[in-house]
Structure formats: structure tokens, C-alpha cells
Amino acid sequence: MKIKNVTGKVETLVDSLRDSSPTRIRSSSSDELVSENDDEISSWIALHPSALDMFDKIMSDAQGKKIIMFLDYDGTLSRITEDHDKAYITDEMRDVVKEVALHFKTAIISGRSTDKVQSFVKLAGIHYAGSHGMDIKGPTNTDESNQEVMFQPASDYLPMINEVVNVLKEKTKCIPGATVEHNKFCLSVHFRRVDEKGWAALAEQVRLVLIDYPKLRLTHGKKVLELRPSIKWDKGKALEFLLNSLGLAESEDVLPVYIGDDRTDEDAFKVLCERGQGFGIVVSKTMKETYASYSLKDPSQVKEFLERLVKWKKQKLGGEDDEEEVIR
Numbered sequence: 001m002k003i004k005n006v007t008g009k010v011e012t013l014v015d016s017l018r019d020s021s022p023t024r025i026r027s028s029s030s031d032e033l034v035s036e037n038d039d040e041i042s043s044w045i046a047l048h049p050s051a052l053d054m055f056d057k058i059m060s061d062a063q064g065k066k067i068i069m070f071l072d073y074d075g076t077l078s079r080i081t082e083d084h085d086k087a088y089i090t091d092e093m094r095d096v097v098k099e100v101a102l103h104f105k106t107a108i109i110s111g112r113s114t115d116k117v118q119s120f121v122k123l124a125g126i127h128y129a130g131s132h133g134m135d136i137k138g139p140t141n142t143d144e145s146n147q148e149v150m151f152q153p154a155s156d157y158l159p160m161i162n163e164v165v166n167v168l169k170e171k172t173k174c175i176p177g178a179t180v181e182h183n184k185f186c187l188s189v190h191f192r193r194v195d196e197k198g199w200a201a202l203a204e205q206v207r208l209v210l211i212d213y214p215k216l217r218l219t220h221g222k223k224v225l226e227l228r229p230s231i232k233w234d235k236g237k238a239l240e241f242l243l244n245s246l247g248l249a250e251s252e253d254v255l256p257v258y259i260g261d262d263r264t265d266e267d268a269f270k271v272l273c274e275r276g277q278g279f280g281i282v283v284s285k286t287m288k289e290t291y292a293s294y295s296l297k298d299p300s301q302v303k304e305f306l307e308r309l310v311k312w313k314k315q316k317l318g319g320e321d322d323e324e325e326v327i328r
């Protein structure tokens with residue numbers, strides 16, 4: 001999703017920073033959707049019901065189909081943390097993703113660099129698409145523990161991104177709490193730890209950089225501004241690329257499932273809607289406009305969903321879980 005007129009007005013950009021901190025819906029307990037308007041919530045839940053509540057229906061729709069799992073990283077597999085360098089995946093989540101990957105083709109699609117996500121996830125045998133899908137790697141045919149580059153559509157931009165990271169680090173160093181993260185083919189300017197009074201100054205620096213580097217475009221996520229090459233490539237395109245390269249794009253019996261929490265994941269949800277194939281699951285405690293069909297509230301619910309998926313698959317295969325249950 002693109003922010004319009006960003007090089008025009010700093011106020012527009014500050015407004016977009018505010019958009020990253022939803023205030024319309026307040027959450028009083030960590031587990032509940034709360035709004036001034038109950039009807040609004042009910043209709044949102046009716047449109048995007050819990051993937052846990054709907055699990056049996058989802059699996060009955062999946063009968064006879066080959067499920068392909070696409071997972072976002074931050075806010076989906078890992079909790080949102082103040083320090084972006086410490087958003088580690090838990091061992092329990094890693095274990096379940098490993099199980100998922102043993103039973104279904106699995107890809108992790110992230111705004112972070114592929115190397116960074118891999119260093120957090122530490123799992124072989126899966127595909128990684130970092131830099132919002134601009135750096136796609138997958139296991140080699142001969143050795144699952146090895147990864148090879150499959151597609152890097154923005155490689156020409158690498159020198160520019162390296163330069164802009166340094167420019168922005170310099171320009172934002174006086175703004176307490178602001179950090180710039182190098183995500184290889186794109187970069188993130190974090191303002192989670194910036195006092196709201198500093199947002200206008202930060203927005204102004206980003207705006208000036210975008211004027212100097214018109215080949216970059218701006219998107220935003222959770223308390224983060226992301227600068228990336230203005231090529232027509234996003235998480236949705238990466239999903240399609242992966243389906244194609246796995247030879248699954250044309251199969252009617254393929255069911256891609258994408259789980260993600262952020263605006264950039266909407267590109268992938270939208271692709272699934274447009275293809276009329278598979279569905280998205282949005283991870284959110286608040287109502288938001290989304291192309292996803294189902295919802296989960298947080299990474300712990302994502303883990304529960306993935307665990308149930310693995311159990312369902314094992315039962316279908318008449319695997320160990322079945323036997324254990326019979327013995328009990």
C-alpha cells in the first residue's frame with residue numbers, strides 16, 4: 001500500500017505515522033476487540049471470523065487440496081517488540097513451523113532482509129522471501145539445508161539502498177529513538193521509540209530523502225516507514241512467483257494460505273482474492289480494512305492454528321498422533 005503525496009506535504013506523512021497507531025478502536029484487555037460500536041465489531045467478525053473458530057470448515061474446504069503455507073514474520077511468527085533487533089521467534093513457534101514445513105510447502109515472506117529472517121527462524125527446507133519479496137531464496141534440489149537465490153528483481157537498487165541507509169542514519173541521528181534498519185533491497189525507519197513530538201522532524205527527513213531519490217517509494221507498517229524500489233513488486237507478486245516456481249500456479253487443487261498482520265501483507269491477501277484461490281488470515285486485535293477472509297488475534301493464536309493444522313494433517317495420514325490418541 002502506497003502513501004500518496006508524500007513528497008508534497010510533511011503533514012500528510014505525519015498523518016500516516018498516526019495511522020500506524022490505531023486509536024479508533026481501543027483494546028481494554030489484550031484478548032478482546034473493543035469499540036464504541038458493538039454492531040461495527042460484530043459485522044467485522046462476521047466478515048473475518050476467527051480461523052480457530054472456523055477451523056473445521058476451513059479444513060473441510062481444504063479436502064482434496066494441497067495446502068501451501070505463506071507466513072509473515074513480524075507480528076505473525078514473532079511478537080511485536082520495542083527493539084526490532086530482538087523480535088525473536090520462540091522455540092515453540094519454531095518447532096511448530098518446522099512441523100508445518102514437513103507437511104506442507106512453506107514460505108516465510110517478510111519486510112526484513114532474507115538473511116535476518118533466516119537468522120531468526122533457523123529452519124532449513126523452507127522458502128524465504130525477504131525485503132518484501134524482493135529477495136527470494138529456496139532450498140536447493142540436492143541439499144535441503146542449502147539455500148539458493150531464486151529471484152532478486154531489485155538488485156540494481158542495492159548501491160542506492162546502501163547509500164540511503166547511511167544518509168538517513170545521519171539525518172535522523174538527532175531524533176531520539178529513531179532507528180534505520182537495512183533490509184538489503186529496502187530499508188525501514190522505525191519510530192516506535194520516538195516521542196510523538198519528534199514525528200514531524202522524522203517525517204520531514206524522510207520526505208527530503210524521497211525527493212532526492214525519486215526512484216524509491218514509501219510504504220508503512222507498524223510504527224515504521226519503509227523505503228523501497230519503486231518497481232512493481234510486493235509480497236503478492238512474491239507469492240505468485242513462488243506458486244509458479246513450485247509448479248503450483250495453475251493447479252486447481254492448490255490452496256495457498258497466507259497469514260500476516262501488516263499493511264504490506266494486504267498485497268498478498270489481495271492476490272489470493274483476485275485469483276479466487278486460497279485465502280488470507282489477518283493477525284489483528286483491532287478491526288481493520290482487509291482482503292483477508294479470516295482473523296487471528298496474535299502470534300499465540302497463529303501457533304495454535306498451525307498446531308491444529310499439523311495435527312489435522314497427521315490424522316489424515318493416519319500418523320503417530322492418531323495412534324497415540326487411540327492408545328489413550
Ligand SMILES: O=P(O)(O)OC[C@H]1O[C@H](O[C@H]2O[C@H](CO)[C@@H](O)[C@H](O)[C@H]2O)[C@H](O)[C@@H](O)[C@@H]1O
Pocket residue numbers: 072073074075079080081082083084085087109110111112181183188190192221222223224226262264
Ligand atoms: O513483513 P514483516 O516480517 O512483518 O516485517 C515488517 C517490518 O517488521 C519489523 O518491524 C516491526 O516489528 C518490530 C519488532 O517487533 C517492531 O519494533 C516494529 O515497530 C515493527 O514495525 C522490521 O523491523 C521491519 O524492518 C519490517 O519492515
